[in-house]
Amino acid sequence: MISKKCLYALKAVLALARHQGAGPMTIQQIADAQEIPARFLEAILRDLKQNGFTESIRGKEGGYILARPARDIRMGDIISSLEGPWYAPGPETDVFASIWEEADRALTEVVNQVDFQSLLKREDKLRFSHTPDYSI
Amino acid sequence: MISKKCLYALKAVLALARHQGAGPMTIQQIADAQEIPARFLEAILRDLKQNGFTESIRGKEGGYILARPARDIRMGDIISSLEGPWYAPGPETDVFASIWEEADRALTEVVNQVDFQSLLKREDKLRFSHTPDYSI
DNA sequence: CACTATCCCTATTGATTTAGTAGAGATTGT
DNA sequence: ACAATCTCTACTAAATCAATAGGGATAGTG
Helix, strand or coil: CCCHHHHHHHHHHHHHHHHCCCCCECHHHHHHHHCCCHHHHHHHHHHHHHCCCEEEECCCCCEEEECCCHHHCEHHHHHHHHCCCCCCCCCCCCCCHHHHHHHHHHHHHHHHCCEHHHHHHHHHHHHHHHCCCCCC | CCCHHHHHHHHHHHHHHHHCCCCCECHHHHHHHHCCCHHHHHHHHHHHHHCCCEEEECCCCCEEEECCCHHHCEHHHHHHHHCCCCCCCCCCCCCCHHHHHHHHHHHHHHHHCCEHHHHHHHHHHHHHHHCCCCCC
């Protein structure tokens, strides 16, 4: 099962992507926007920073920004940096090994095809289709 | 990460597939063949039975057999019966939901293409290619 | 019938991971 | 100096995982 930590990280990066160009976002802002426990998010953002996805500005007026354009960050990048590999590539060469590898490739291919720019677009479309239309 | 329980289950079914037609295999035999803790395997085989993959014969001369031909049992069947879904299909329709679904499909497709008859074949080939050849 | 090898069921345990929380420190703009 | 921010280490409660334990039920055999 995909961990909450990873889900939170994805949401946080999405929030930062949406905010890109508008200065840094504080942990609290991200936490509020995405309903993530702030103290937990703090640790997650530190991880993301260590992995080169975000940069931080300290002190007053500080916060987090994306280290590169949303277009250049893929879901798969975030996931694989936070989750360990989902199967153990042990030294034993049993029958299953090659299948785990193939499954891993299939999974990776899907999440690597989605960058955060396209996620923003997807989100916009979703919002559009879910917003009730009260006009007459 | 794929659980040991699931790995053990796959190995157990593989052992039963190899033994098919030769009467029931005891828990202990399977445990020995696949290096699985016998008491743990016991619980796993009960699960497999409940899910319709194996049948058991009680009493002396008893043991486990596959409930259907190896050809008709796929890796994916075993996995999805033992592991919960690897992502939580919640009611929230966020941007990620459709991607998790796609990833799930990709994964399922891989493991559903492999049945235990073909695993036996693969294993034979592996053995062949790994057996040192001492002839001169 | 007694015996023994087997599966069957419930409960318990120890280790690890997950999902946070707490408290104090360092940095920066005003 | 002050306040708002990030930074770091440590701690904890709950859940899950990987078994283990102790009987019970069943069936073949002499």
